[in-house]
Amino acid sequence: MRWRGGAGWALALLPLAFLALAFFWPLADVLRLGLQVDGRWTGDRLSALLADPYVRRLLLFTLDQALLSAAVSLGLGFPLGWLLTRYRFPGKGLVRAFTLVPFVLPSITVALGFILFFGRAGYLNRFLMGAFGLGEPPIRVLYTLWGIVLAHAFYNAPVVARFVNVAWERLDPTLVEAARVLGTGPVRAFLTVTVPLLLPAVLSALALVFVLCFLSFTIPLALGGARYATAEVGVYLFARVYVDFPRAAALATLMLGISLALTYLYLRGEGLFQARAGGVRGQPTVPLLSCNRPIRSLWIGYLFLAALVFVGPIAAVVADSFLRAAPGAGSPTLYWYRLIFSPAWNPFLESSPAGSVGTSLVVAAGATALALALGVAVSWTLHRVRSRALEALLMAPLAVSSVVLGLALLFAFRRPPLAAFGRGPWAIVLAHALIVYPFVVRVIRPLWEGLDPNLVEAARTLGARRLAAFLTVELPLLRGGVLAAGAFAFALSLGEMTAVAMLAGAGVTTMPLAIYHFLSAREFGAASAMATVLIAVTAAAAWAWDRAGARWLGRDHGGR
Amino acid sequence: MIRPPVGPKEGIVRRIVLSLLVLGALGAAANAEQLVVYTYRSFVNWGPAAAIEEAFEAAHPGVDLVWVAPAGGPEMLSRLIAELASGGTAADVFLGISAMDLPRALAHAVFRPYDPALIPNLAQVPEDLLFDRTGHVVPFDHGYVTFVASAALREDLVPRTFSDLLRPELKGKIILQDPRTSTTGLAFLLWTVARFGEDWTEFWRAFLPNTLTITKGWSEAFAMFEAGEAPIVLSYSTDAAYAYITAGSLRYRILTPDGEAARLVEGMGIVRTSEKAELAHAFLDLVLSPKVQELIPTSQWMFPVNAAATLPPDFARYAVLPEVPVFLDPAYAAEHLEAWLDQWQQVLGTP
Numbered sequence A: 001m002r003w004r005g006g007a008g009w010a011l012a013l014l015p016l017a018f019l020a021l022a023f024f025w026p027l028a029d030v031l032r033l034g035l036q037v038d039g040r041w042t043g044d045r046l047s048a049l050l051a052d053p054y055v056r057r058l059l060l061f062t063l064d065q066a067l068l069s070a071a072v073s074l075g076l077g078f079p080l081g082w083l084l085t086r087y088r089f090p091g092k093g094l095v096r097a098f099t100l101v102p103f104v105l106p107s108i109t110v111a112l113g114f115i116l117f118f119g120r121a122g123y124l125n126r127f128l129m130g131a132f133g134l135g136e137p138p139i140r141v142l143y144t145l146w147g148i149v150l151a152h153a154f155y156n157a158p159v160v161a162r163f164v165n166v167a168w169e170r171l172d173p174t175l176v177e178a179a180r181v182l183g184t185g186p187v188r189a190f191l192t193v194t195v196p197l198l199l200p201a202v203l204s205a206l207a208l209v210f211v212l213c214f215l216s217f218t219i220p221l222a223l224g225g226a227r228y229a230t231a232e233v234g235v236y237l238f239a240r241v242y243v244d245f246p247r248a249a250a251l252a253t254l255m256l257g258i259s260l261a262l263t264y265l266y267l268r269g270e271g272l273f274q275a276r277a278g279g280v281r282g283q284p285t286v287p288l289l290s291c292n293r294p295i296r297s298l299w300i301g302y303l304f305l306a307a308l309v310f311v312g313p314i315a316a317v318v319a320d321s322f323l324r325a326a327p328g329a330g331s332p333t334l335y336w337y338r339l340i341f342s343p344a345w346n347p348f349l350e351s352s353p354a355g356s357v358g359t360s361l362v363v364a365a366g367a368t369a370l371a372l373a374l375g376v377a378v379s380w381t382l383h384r385v386r387s388r389a390l391e392a393l394l395m396a397p398l399a400v401s402s403v404v405l406g407l408a409l410l411f412a413f414r415r416p417p418l419a420a421f422g423r424g425p426w427a428i429v430l431a432h433a434l435i436v437y438p439f440v441v442r443v444i445r446p447l448w449e450g451l452d453p454n455l456v457e458a459a460r461t462l463g464a465r466r467l468a469a470f471l472t473v474e475l476p477l478l479r480g481g482v483l484a485a486g487a488f489a490f491a492l493s494l495g496e497m498t499a500v501a502m503l504a505g506a507g508v509t510t511m512p513l514a515i516y517h518f519l520s521a522r523e524f525g526a527a528s529a530m531a532t533v534l535i536a537v538t539a540a541a542a543w544a545w546d547r548a549g550a551r552w553l554g555r556d557h558g559g560r
Numbered sequence B: 001m002i003r004p005p006v007g008p009k010e011g012i013v014r015r016i017v018l019s020l021l022v023l024g025a026l027g028a029a030a031n032a033e034q035l036v037v038y039t040y041r042s043f044v045n046w047g048p049a050a051a052i053e054e055a056f057e058a059a060h061p062g063v064d065l066v067w068v069a070p071a072g073g074p075e076m077l078s079r080l081i082a083e084l085a086s087g088g089t090a091a092d093v094f095l096g097i098s099a100m101d102l103p104r105a106l107a108h109a110v111f112r113p114y115d116p117a118l119i120p121n122l123a124q125v126p127e128d129l130l131f132d133r134t135g136h137v138v139p140f141d142h143g144y145v146t147f148v149a150s151a152a153l154r155e156d157l158v159p160r161t162f163s164d165l166l167r168p169e170l171k172g173k174i175i176l177q178d179p180r181t182s183t184t185g186l187a188f189l190l191w192t193v194a195r196f197g198e199d200w201t202e203f204w205r206a207f208l209p210n211t212l213t214i215t216k217g218w219s220e221a222f223a224m225f226e227a228g229e230a231p232i233v234l235s236y237s238t239d240a241a242y243a244y245i246t247a248g249s250l251r252y253r254i255l256t257p258d259g260e261a262a263r264l265v266e267g268m269g270i271v272r273t274s275e276k277a278e279l280a281h282a283f284l285d286l287v288l289s290p291k292v293q294e295l296i297p298t299s300q301w302m303f304p305v306n307a308a309a310t311l312p313p314d315f316a317r318y319a320v321l322p323e324v325p326v327f328l329d330p331a332y333a334a335e336h337l338e339a340w341l342d343q344w345q346q347v348l349g350t351p
Helices: A005-035 A044-051 A053-086 A092-098 A107-118 A123-132 A145-170 A173-181 A186-214 A218-223 A231-241 A245-273 A293-323 A335-340 A353-384 A388-394 A402-412 A426-450 A453-461 A466-477 A479-495 A498-503 A511-520 A524-552 B008-029 B041-045 B049-059 B073-085 B102-107 B120-124 B183-210 B218-226 B239-247 B277-288 B296-300 B313-318 B330-349
Strands: B033-038 B063-068 B093-098 B137-149 B174-177 B211-215 B232-236 B253-255 B260-271 B324-326
Touching: A005 A044, A005 A245, A005 A353, A005 A388, A005 A402, A005 A426, A044 A053, A044 A245, A053 A092, A053 A145, A053 A186, A053 A231, A053 A293, A053 B330, A107 A123, A107 A145, A107 A218, A107 A293, A107 A479, A107 A511, A107 A524, A123 A293, A145 A186, A145 A218, A145 A293, A173 A186, A186 A245, A218 A231, A218 A498, A218 A511, A231 A245, A231 A402, A231 A498, A245 A402, A293 A335, A293 A524, A335 A353, A335 A524, A353 A388, A353 A426, A353 A479, A353 A511, A353 A524, A402 A426, A402 A498, A426 A479, A426 A498, A453 A466, A466 A479, A479 A511, A479 A524, A498 A511, A511 A524, B033 B073, B033 B277, B041 B049, B041 B218, B049 B063, B049 B277, B073 B093, B073 B102, B073 B183, B073 B260, B093 B102, B093 B183, B093 B277, B102 B330, B120 B277, B137 B183, B137 B277, B137 B296, B174 B183, B174 B218, B183 B211, B183 B218, B183 B232, B183 B260, B183 B324, B183 B330, B211 B218, B218 B232, B239 B253, B239 B313, B260 B277
Parallel strands: B033 B063, B033 B093, B174 B211, B174 B232, B260 B324
Antiparallel strands: B093 B260, B137 B232, B137 B253, B137 B260
């Protein structure tokens, strides 16, 4: 029972009207400010922007670091994908689970971890200087371009690893075996058979990583200083720090164009890069510990390096939250945990630390509820009405970066009708809902397709109204998907800092922003304690998402 | 009819959300009368903010003095200007505006004129420190911005001149602050303009490779310096006194390249829209009182402006007064500041 024509479009109106008010109209404000001078449409602001060497440098640096980040992510992630596909070893399930962690780890906690671990006075350098009696810190990666690239690789190498792993698992092992039978050496077989077959997945992963790093905000903001700012950081600086709205809007307009183009190219490319259908049996795996010595030590060396990059920063955050000496309390201490749950006003946060925890939970709960409602409505509409144009409209927020979205809502909440909501956390709730709901749609949409329409028919035949049938038949059947998507939305909202940085104001601070402020005031103990709590809560939400997914959606993240 | 089962868990979630909302409402309801003071971060985590708050609240029972300090001075001023332009600010007083930023504040009519009769302690402030002749901003401290080296810097690398600062051996060893967001950063930018004239961008181009990073505010820069991230930082000429008085250590050396350091005078004023003029004047007077002014040297690590305030002997001994204090004419600086900041960004943009 597909609805066509007028009725179907009428259904689409509800989410469309909401998006028009809360998304398209605010975005139009940004474009207007970016492309209009005295009410006249013109490219003057854009050309002035592009003529500015500082902005050109921002864009060039953004491009540079995104390319390098993609390359380093590949270098670090490909072996991990390889290892997970071809080897058996104790702790493999743990390593596989760990590749999921960066997806939900709030980026500000990663930045903090990098400063604590890789800083010149950080754990790693202190250890190395002590162990080898060095007078100068040997690792000098932080505050350079490479610090940002490495932090991006931390995030994105697991993305590459997963792409490679999935593609490799699907590869037909008989192809390599055939090559070997025909007398090809193992290296040659790898280079001429395996690599070309994995290429689509690798390219696809690289493209995704490139886009993510191109639009990166929190990592360069926290690690880059004034010299290494990306274009997204530029929009934030123009809008929130130097308060130059026309310039911010012009740069945001430019970034909007770029991110739309990148999204379009990525979606076009995704089809081309689609991994080929695999063989019937899985990849043969080798026990790592029974490999010959050089290969074994090569892999152990790699795992050691990976552990240093992936575990080091997070361990540093957790350790620091207990070990950082507290005023009058020594070390180890729980002082920092008492401090972050204190209800006393903190001038750096413009809120109490406990207040920021409360705001985070309220925002995440509100954003989750709104994203679920919007996600269910949109997925329902897209299920009923087949239209590519409608899909593009309803999923459009996916192609807009959080900084640009934040700027749009910053403008929107300054004038009616949204100004009626005041300066509370509502703008952040809305921003997070808009960022998250496309993911909700992706989880729930396939469930609609799998739903048996006869059930609804039966309920209607028994006299249930359309809405009652929806609430009592369809929604309960979607429950698993809704729970999984809800947990994911909650985790994402808790950790999101970009839109928050654009929209925060007096009395409205969330945990990630509080961590950033503590970090900026160099109150590392408080920053670490709050980051540890944030990591624990998002990890719990992610775990719930994973469990709900495994239970109801037939997804399986478990080790083989 | 088929109904979804309502589990006990949903009840719990609802209760938690509700109690959070109630807690939030309670917090908002418990508002006493407030005096909101915007300042920069280091005035709170270094300066006498806590002592001022205590003294002020003791003298004005029922009034809550609220500090707001999430950023550096110029960034806070930009924010205040933006708030005033878009429907109002919570701020009653802005503390921490440097003489360099004064023209910008006056151009945006940030402050209301103060009434000297309501600030009796102002009479003790020497004439030459009253940097705002328009009667909006009163000074509260002064000092010198310059480079400070830690003991980790090799003796033969300690820079004594501006050309020493460019030595390739200092690559990545100096922490600066952003002139767009930090008072010390702005002071250094104007210092280089005063010293090199038209050629100041040349100096910056050569100097940038020697910087480790350019932070948004002084607090993070100095904390990085103290943690050993770099052996040289742009900071204050009083840092040696700070190290000696707090730790009995002579680990910091004040560098005055070619005998110079940038002169810095900082002031405070009452925000134009404040409806608490009386309390605000009382606040200004309290900050200028000898009691608070005597806290300035050993908390804020600056010189007090009240002539009646006595300096601790060790402070007087180790705080360095440069041979050549550099101070650009504020009217001239105001006229060109925007262009200089643009040029600075461009220098930053050339790799």
